[in-house]
Each structure stands twice: as structure tokens, then as C-alpha cells.
Amino acid sequence: MPSSWTQNYYHMVFGTDRRDPWINAELKDRLYPFFGGIAKSLRSQLIAGNGMPDHVHLLIRFAADIAPAVLAREVKSRSSGWIHETFPAMREFAWQRGYGGFTISRSVVPEVEDDIRRQEEHHRGTTFEQEFPMLLTEHGIDFDPDHLFD
Numbered sequence: 001m002p003s004s005w006t007q008n009y010y011h012m013v014f015g016t017d018r019r020d021p022w023i024n025a026e027l028k029d030r031l032y033p034f035f036g037g038i039a040k041s042l043r044s045q046l047i048a049g050n051g052m053p054d055h056v057h058l059l060i061r062f063a064a065d066i067a068p069a070v071l072a073r074e075v076k077s078r079s080s081g082w083i084h085e086t087f088p089a090m091r092e093f094a095w096q097r098g099y100g101g102f103t104i105s106r107s108v109v110p111e112v113e114d115d116i117r118r119q120e121e122h123h124r125g126t127t128f129e130q131e132f133p134m135l136l137t138e139h140g141i142d143f144d145p146d147h148l149f150d
Helices: 025-041 068-086 106-117 128-138
Strands: 008-015 045-052 055-062 100-104
Touching: 008 068, 008 106, 008 128, 025 045, 025 055, 025 068, 045 106, 055 068, 055 106, 068 100, 100 106, 100 128
Parallel strands: none
Antiparallel strands: 008 055, 008 100, 045 055
């Protein structure tokens, strides 16, 4: 078979270092389009992106020849570099060291997309520290709660 046809969907979640609330309205308005540009440069597509001042959720359809870990590394490193260059007052900005990554099937893309778009509503009653372990549990990922945010 000379070609490959895939549908790889990835829900990526990561916070700011120490969950500091760096993502203000000015940054947010420019950050998600920038994430979209990173995805496009990797022959991938940002379907939805949203978050809160201390974390982001991205739903990306990614190319067959890119590993999810490479996708996460590129998104985080390129965006932090751009933030440092574009917002000089944010030279101390950093993403957390790790991330949550969840492959999802096409059948749940609309549900995940809706959840991401409704982040502000969702976080009226739930913090990132509460949400993240719930996502890991929902996806069957084992974790040590004492070292979840190291």
C-alpha cells in the first residue's frame, strides 16, 4: 500500500509551571492561534483549544508520522519561546515539565471539543488540581497523587 490513511486525535492538557496564572486575556487571544500554527507546521490540525490562566487543553488531529510525545514537546517548547519573545515581561514564564495526553476516537471528538470550549464554565466549580487527576483516572492512567504536579 503506497499511502497511509489515519485519524489520530489527541487531547493534550498541560499547566503552567507551579500552576501560576500566566495566561491572561491578552496572551490567551494570541496563544491559541499560535498553537494552531504550530500544529499546522507539523502537518496537524488544532481542532479546539482553550483553558484557564494556569493550564490549557488542546484537541489536535495529528499526522501519522509524528509521535504524540514529539507533538507535545514541539507545542510546549515553541509556544514558550514565542511567549518569551513576544511578551518581554513574561521572561519567567514556563510550562509544567509533563503533560497529560489522551488519544481519543473520532466518535467522541465533538464531546471533547465541546468540553474544551466550555472550560470557563467547567472551572467555576473545579480547579485544575481537581480536574487533572479525574482525567487521568477516566483514561485509566495510573499516577502517584503525591507527585502529580512535581
